[in-house]
Amino acid sequence: MTRLRARLLPILVAIALVVVSAMLVKLTETDQGYQRVRGAVGETVVVNDGELTVLSVRFGSVLSVHGVESDRTDGLFAVVTVKAAATGRRALSLSQSRLVAESVTFGPFGLGSGVTADPGFVTTSDLVFEVDPDRIGGLRLELWPLELVSGYQQRAQLGLGLSRDEADRADAARGQVVAVGETDRRAIS
């Protein structure tokens, strides 16, 4: 009986270890497969190889690029100004972006959908999204790197701080022109 117990014990221990491991994996894994880095307008967050700050968000239904009207929409254009500083050894590259509201997600409008900065540089650029003015409550900007091989990455989720009143104000921007600035690039001082 003692030898039988001694023979079974390692097997039971192995099974228990597998069960515990599976439970830990299940408990620690997230549905998204990435680490959230949260922030808000005006707040600098550290992500990957640098720092990220949303400076402002502006709305309008007429898009002006380099002083020339380029597009119109029945909804609204949201122009989000983002500062990206590559403070580490490698470039900061968050080339993928989207705006996420409470019930809907808006993809980038046109090209130039993300932010990049070479090591030691800071860039300030405008990201453009076309949004539904009736569904922009709780709007947040998400930025993440483009991956050829999928890995566990950080993803910046920056709340744009649009309360219901502010969403109403955005609605008041219908018909207004919103300008898209050129990307500013300079060395970190």
Place this chain on the structure above:
Amino acid sequence: MTGGMPQAAGVMDASAPPEPNGSRVGLIGRHPWRVLIVAVVLTIGYVGWWAGYAWVHYESRYTELEPGATADFGPATTRLVSLTVTDRLYGVTGAVPAFAAPGAQWVVAQVEVTRHDPDGVLLCTRMELLGGDRRTWTPAYAPVSRELPSCLSDEGAPEEPTVVELLYEVPAADSTRLVGVALDDPASSARVPVLTPPR
């Protein structure tokens, strides 16, 4: 069954004589905890080796070559001819120079390339400028038309040394601590050779 054939050690044998206390056990039965310990040690060793390898290779490791030394890179042999820092770049035709971004400077690297394989692709974008704190910069597009070619990605006569010009834009604070041009082959996990300019 008892014809004198030897039994392999550790193999359960139904005809083997019983243990002194009456029960028959195999290798696992005799040393259950040793087997478990060996399995745990092997698992930890494998995970440790994997984690160590990943840690070492997460960032590039560099080997600084002698000043003016050559190094093979893909289909060619390369040598750094000069490394120059400047505030502005002049083109071959216009008199208006291209200034670096505020707080930055241009670094002009002239590299001698000797192709050996005319069909091989030279990865010029992987010829990165290495800074003093291991920061790296990839070659920039020339803002003005320059006299020397920017790369020999798919041209250049075999065995004929040709000088190409790689441009980098770096913060002025980093431009005084440059090391050289790193030949970072993405297909290799070996140390990255770094070309340094001749003295």
